[in-house]
Amino acid sequence: xxxxxxxxxxxxxxxxxxxxxxxxxxxxxxxxxxxxxxxxxxxxxxxxxxxxxxxxxxxxxxxxxxxxxxxxxxxxxxxxxxxxxxxxxxxxxxxxxxxxxxxxxxxxxxxxxxxxxxxxxxxxxxxxxxxxxxxxxxxxxxxxxxxxxxxxxxxxxxxxxxxxxxxxxxxxxxxxxxxxxxxxxxxxxxxxxxxxxxxxxxxxxxxxxxxxxxxxxxxxxxxxxxxxxxxxxxxxxxxxxxxxxxxxxxxxxxxxxxxxxxxxxxxxxxxxxxxxxxxxxxxxxxxxxxxxxxxxxxxxxxxxxxxxxxxxxxxxxxxxxxxxxxxxxxxxxxxxxxxxxxxxxxxxxxxxxxxxxxxxxxxxxxxxxxxxxxxxxxxxxxxxxxxxxxxxxxxxxxxxxxxxxxxxxxxxxxxxxxxxxxxxxxxxxxxxxxxxxxxxxxxxxxxxxxxxxxxxxxxxxxxxxxxxxxxxxxxxxxxxxxxxxxxxxxxxx
Amino acid sequence: xxxxxxxxxxxxxxxxxxxxxxxxxxxxxxxxxxxxxxxxxxxxxxxxxxxxxxxxxxxxxxxxxxxxxxxxxxxxxxxxxxxxxxxxxxxxxxxxxxxxxxxxxxxxxxxxxxxxx
Amino acid sequence: xxxxxxxxxxxxxxxxxxxxxxxxxxxxxxxxxxxxxxxxxxxxxxxxxxxxxxxxxxxxxxxxxxxxxxxxxxxxxxxxxxxxxxxxxxxxxxxxxxxxxxxxxxxxxxxxxxxxxxxxxxxxxxxxxxxxxxxxxxx
Amino acid sequence: xxxxxxxxxxxxxxxxxxxxxxxxxxxxxxxxxxxxxxxxxxxxxxxxxxxxxxxxxxxxxxxxxxxxxxxxxxxxxxxxxxxxxxxxxxxxxxxxxxxxxxxxxxxxxxxxxxxxxxxxxxxxxxxxxxxxxxxxxxxxxxxxxxxxxxxxxxxxxxxxxxxxxxxxxxxxxxxxxxxxxxxxxxx
Numbered sequence: 041x042x043x044x045x046x047x048x049x050x051x052x053x054x055x056x057x058x059x060x061x062x063x064x065x066x067x068x069x070x071x072x073x074x075x076x077x078x079x080x081x082x083x084x085x086x087x088x089x090x091x092x093x094x095x096x097x098x099x100x101x102x103x104x105x106x107x108x109x110x111x112x113x114x115x116x117x118x119x120x121x122x123x124x125x126x127x128x129x130x131x132x133x134x135x136x137x138x139x140x141x142x143x144x145x146x147x148x149x150x151x152x153x154x155x156x157x158x159x160x161x162x163x164x165x166x167x168x169x170x171x172x173x174x175x176x177x178x179x180x181x182x183x184x185x186x187x188x189x190x191x192x193x194x195x196x197x198x199x200x201x202x203x204x205x206x207x208x209x210x211x212x213x214x215x216x217x218x219x220x221x222x223x224x225x226x227x228x229x230x231x232x233x234x235x236x237x238x239x240x241x242x243x244x245x246x247x248x249x250x251x252x253x254x255x256x257x258x259x260x261x262x263x264x265x266x267x268x269x270x271x272x273x274x275x276x277x278x279x280x281x282x283x284x285x286x287x288x289x290x291x292x293x294x295x296x297x298x299x300x301x302x303x304x305x306x307x308x309x310x311x312x313x314x315x316x317x318x319x320x321x322x323x324x325x326x327x328x329x330x331x332x333x334x335x336x337x338x339x340x341x342x343x344x345x346x347x348x349x350x351x352x353x354x355x356x357x358x359x360x361x362x363x364x365x366x367x368x369x370x371x372x373x374x375x376x377x378x379x380x381x382x383x384x385x386x387x388x389x390x391x392x393x394x395x396x397x398x399x400x401x402x403x404x405x406x407x408x409x410x411x412x413x414x415x416x417x418x419x420x421x422x423x424x425x426x427x428x429x430x431x432x433x434x435x436x437x438x439x440x441x442x443x444x445x446x447x448x449x450x451x452x453x454x455x456x457x458x459x460x461x462x463x464x465x466x467x468x469x470x471x472x473x474x475x476x477x478x479x480x481x482x483x484x485x486x487x488x489x490x491x492x493x494x495x496x497x498x499x500x501x502x503x504x505x506x507x508x509x510x511x512x513x514x515x516x517x518x519x520x521x522x523x524x525x526x527x528x529x530x531x532x533x
Numbered sequence: 534x535x536x537x538x539x540x541x542x543x544x545x546x547x548x549x550x551x552x553x554x555x556x557x558x559x560x561x562x563x564x565x566x567x568x569x570x571x572x573x574x575x576x577x578x579x580x581x582x583x584x585x586x587x588x589x590x591x592x593x594x595x596x597x598x599x600x601x602x603x604x605x606x607x608x609x610x611x612x613x614x615x616x617x618x619x620x621x622x623x624x625x626x627x628x629x630x631x632x633x634x635x636x637x638x639x640x641x642x643x644x645x646x647x648x649x650x
Numbered sequence: 651x652x653x654x655x656x657x658x659x660x661x662x663x664x665x666x667x668x669x670x671x672x673x674x675x676x677x678x679x680x681x682x683x684x685x686x687x688x689x690x691x692x693x694x695x696x697x698x699x700x701x702x703x704x705x706x707x708x709x710x711x712x713x714x715x716x717x718x719x720x721x722x723x724x725x726x727x728x729x730x731x732x733x734x735x736x737x738x739x740x741x742x743x744x745x746x747x748x749x750x751x752x753x754x755x756x757x758x759x760x761x762x763x764x765x766x767x768x769x770x771x772x773x774x775x776x777x778x779x780x781x782x783x784x785x786x787x788x789x
Numbered sequence: 790x791x792x793x794x795x796x797x798x799x800x801x802x803x804x805x806x807x808x809x810x811x812x813x814x815x816x817x818x819x820x821x822x823x824x825x826x827x828x829x830x831x832x833x834x835x836x837x838x839x840x841x842x843x844x845x846x847x848x849x850x851x852x853x854x855x856x857x858x859x860x861x862x863x864x865x866x867x868x869x870x871x872x873x874x875x876x877x878x879x880x881x882x883x884x885x886x887x888x889x890x891x892x893x894x895x896x897x898x899x900x901x902x903x904x905x906x907x908x909x910x911x912x913x914x915x916x917x918x919x920x921x922x923x924x925x926x927x928x929x930x931x932x933x934x935x936x937x938x939x940x941x942x943x944x945x946x947x948x949x950x951x952x953x954x955x956x957x958x959x960x961x962x963x964x965x966x967x968x969x970x971x972x973x974x975x976x
Contacts, residue, residue, distance in 0.1 A: 108910070538901075548804060561870065564819060583907055621858075744935075787863065
């Protein structure tokens, strides 16, 4: 019986957890509660993925009102995997968070911090699982507002300006999405995504639908930090608390990619998005520009968090490139990279969290000799970096390999060149860190080993280990990504 | 007829763009938030306009009334108004903190201070 | 403003009326416009008026921080909790029909409870936001 | 037709208010204009039969938002610095966006058209059957609290989030002096 209610519980459990958490008196109590709730959400996501793989799709009608009159949750392979990523990353990062948050956040703010975390989790899960366009907007705002709060709690004052800038850009994006949904509602009379998908094919010639498409693309592009709408992201990631950066980098942009996939393929349909509209050309150009320009800018950063933030903009470019191919192989690559990139960036930002905990800084110049002082942390960083570059036996290699194959399938040589060039640029910026940490002479005797505590190292290595695991055993990730691609193209059984 | 039926929407678009312009052109953090509010309030008018039925009345069921305006946009906009004020409160709280930390609420002066670090 | 006796007396007379009006809006949403959100705002307006006339310190003493936090959390928990109860009664989340013997009664009860939840959280959040901004003014 | 005429006049007044808000640099005046804008918008909502929305817009736009903005300029200063030059890029962005929207209106159902798709597909059930299914005369309440009650739970969560956020940023107690200067990460 409870199995049928899992889709609602997936979101309601963290939602109800947030007010409970607010009533906690101590930061540690709030942490324990948040971790427990996140773990339950992970369990639910795992069970739901099982249901989806078994049944194909799962629907849930809130209040017992059938869609399109009521609000519906609808699960398939595409969002089931995103749910798993979001809850999984949240849980692992929370394991890490106790020590890091106690160090970076003032005690009286810790309870509010964890409450915001649960709200952010609620919002991200709600966006991912919903089958109703307006409900998506509401949960988008829950996740956005809570992430502004989480970012603003960074200890540098620039965290405040970064959060403000993100708030302005994010609200413009959300308002564009609201306009797009309104225009769609205007010509179809429905808000349910499946219902919209059924009604839009007759309206492909409508100029109102085309405008709605443009507004949704730009609005989601802002949330996604799609080049050139990415300007809010580097500062937001650089000055947020360490665990927030790890959480948001690994989940928020992934959920935005999911939104784009869902609207482009499921709601508007590949035929419209990639036939009637000039989207493929646009996405290829923007994706390639993102990979090349953001990777280049990353090389010149002195703050490593900021460097990895620019790298995130580049990685979003790879996903967009895969999407622009609009083929089964391309979409598989995009979804696969979505999954793998969450693992890489989660691991890398957690390693940086260890460094920030020990040094109080993540500036490149302060890292000299750190390879000997924090050997496990730096080894994790190197392993994550290799995955980011895309070396064989890492997860990063798998997704880039699929992307190259997909591009070759359609003879898109320039895309292959962009992928290779982007990887070479990644070698350069990762190497700068490795060189400083292992080969730069501090001019003093080797410092003693001062590692981060196990409670931080273990979660970091868990994610880094996952990079290696999914670089070797690809059945699960490639299988689900392939299934997701078939669902998006409407060719799933 | 064609123009008359769309005239309303065009003015609403003008309103939306006025608000949007304030957001992206102003350098003052408070005024940007005011702009966001203008932008969103105009989008609300767009939604409510599409729900109007000529000759209809407010969607409260009572004897003798058969033609109602569409209540669904009203519900959506009630939610959107609340979301908007939540964003405003948070944004203004950020402005207060920024002003305390930088001594100014002008974007260019904040940039100057951070670049001189 | 605090030294003006007229203002103080008028406020003391007006406050009960404001709260009465808030209650009317809270429970009258079935028939006319109004509901939990609007009622919460009006309720908060009453408290804020009190704070403006008698000083924010007086308002802080009247509504301690712990009470505000409790209010913010309780309203949301009430709303979300109604959904959990309907789950327990064998319906879908927020299927109010399961709350009473007939579906219509259940719907009425459910809507009454969730609107109450909205009113409580909205009022508490508004008062908290007011106090937070007021507390930043240079003394 | 009378309704349309009233509506056009109101929209015209809104446009004047918005344009004045762009031009003024005294933030107190800008915020006051925003209050007027909200009030006019609320009147438009009444004219368009959205009484609940009008009530809320009046309480929120004229009430809460305006008061919060006034409080903020009380703390952050009321004068906007005049820009050194007229920004061209924002103007371009706005013109392109507006043009896209006007293009979108060309296939829109006309204002007030009772046969528009919005009035056909989902909504008739709310109007015809909510009296039996729920039994509350105000259809807006029926949809808000029951048919789409889950959206309203989300809306309440947004308010909750804002409350938590403001508490995290400003705190409830009287302010303690900020540590001045560009604090890097704490030691």
